[in-house]
Amino acid sequence: MPSRAMYCATCDSDEQHRPLTADEKTWLRARTGRRSVDEFFVCKVPDCRNVRSGFNKHPFAPVIRVPLPD
Known part of the structure; x- marks a missing residue:
């Protein structure tokens, strides 16, 4: 899925957002305990x-912020 403009509550403006990568999904599952994080x-x-x-x-x-990749 390509990036798309959505409102960012942290930036307080419309910004480009992209789907999470596989590594980011794994990190977010561990951080939140959710089974599915495909909607983020x-x-x-x-x-x-x-x-x-x-x-x-x-x-x-x-707020949860995805860490920068190593």
Whole structure:
């Protein structure tokens, strides 16, 4: 799925978001305990990397940010 513009609650503006990679999905499953994380997207702004779902702008409190790859 290609990137698409969605509202980012952390940036407080519409930004490009992309689906999570396989490694990011594994990390988010471990972090949240969820079985499925296919509905989540990550903000592409380098200093943001906020996680949101396709329908929920702010699914986690506190905000979860995907760590930068090693």
